[in-house]
Amino acid sequence: LASVPIAVAGGRHSHACMVTDSIVIDLASFDSVSVDRATGIVEVGGGARLCNLDAATASTGWAVPTGTNGDTGVGGLTLAGGWGWLARKHGLSADAVVEYRLAKADGSIVDVPRQSDLGWALAGGGGNFGIVLRFTFQAVRVPHNPLKGEVVYLAPTQASVAAILAAGDAVVHSPAFDDVGIAFALPCGAPVVPTMWVKYDDERELTSLDDAPALLPATQLGGWLRLANSWQAAEHHTTVQNMLAAVQSRSYIYEVALSITAMTPEVIDVLVGATRDWYPNKESTIVVAALGGAIARVPEDDAALCHRRASYWLIVEGKWSSPDDEAAATAARAWTKRLRAELRKTGELLETPHTAVDARATAAYTPDKLARLRELKATHDPTNMFRLNRNIEPARQ
């Protein structure tokens, strides 16, 4: 039994736990969440999902910055970084961790401060160093409902998509938007570009765009017409957190997450071509999430995770609707892979430790961080017991 490989399942949003001839340690029952209302310290079981966490912090005035789909595991998301609507204002999920309770390969259970060597590795190193039984977060104050903007641009031509992305990029990098959560959706073959904006204000509740006139440029992104332009106060935990869930509707999916350094004309050409010219079907989508803000203000060497100064995170979702439709599945996979290859040619592509199922984990790290991760792996998991993941091999085996 000792030689049977072990996989760890958190929220099961990645493919890492879909393995054969292995033992899957399913953390689903480790889903408890406790919130200290006075301090904002939040303890979360290693198998909890974002919806468990959000339900517990709702109505406390606190929130842990996490992702945009309630079904996702806190574990896999936080161990890879964790982007969501609060990230440009307060940083990544990994930045909010105070301590990890870790079950290690040698059978010991230890509390690992985030500010330690092993804590550095766990912030971006995935499940390589053991099983996180519990995350302790310092939540951030969310004293008022944020302003949620949904602006859908009509974009019937490739040129109009390109114009919206270029104008959107200028807005993303303007000071007034530094703390605003921003995502653009590029649904394949549809003549629209939906855009999403979330503004948190610590002083007061914003109920309309009139309360935040500095955000007006979000409604003027060089497209043709706006099919929707809705701005309203929305509850963070229930409404805002799941804003992308509709775009990420359940389906058969081959997904990769990539970062890009900048939205150059060459990158825009690739994104427009992929969603308007050589797309596999109308179910497939690219979500373009803005990084920057507080994410980029943390020093690069603070954690194993890389590319804090990247401009965007791309969630590329090649989808198909029937498990029997092998041709559609093949087309969706091929599209995702071609997109990565085309982006690589632009020189702006950065791999992430998220869901890049066909990329080696090592591609997500700079050489110096990878070397440090491999040394730490050799210390804490010398036999590579935790290897059914985006694996970091020990420095000496």
Ligand SMILES: Cc1cc2nc3c(=O)[nH]c(=O)nc-3n(C[C@H](O)[C@H](O)[C@H](O)COP(=O)(O)OP(=O)(O)OC[C@H]3O[C@@H](n4cnc5c(N)ncnc54)[C@H](O)[C@@H]3O)c2cc1C
């Ligand atoms: C529809 C969709 C939406 C997404 N949205 C976002 C988003 O908004 N923001 C974002 O940052 N990411 C997002 N992601 C990416 C997501 O963060 C990663 O896929 C993440 O790995 C999922 O974690 P999980 O625990 O659900 O998955 P799992 O497949 O269960 O785990 C992923 C990896 O983490 C390891 N792992 C999980 N929990 C633990 C633990 N407690 N201890 C040790 N190892 C563990 C597993 O072994 C595996 O290697 C999304 C993915 C999808 C499919």
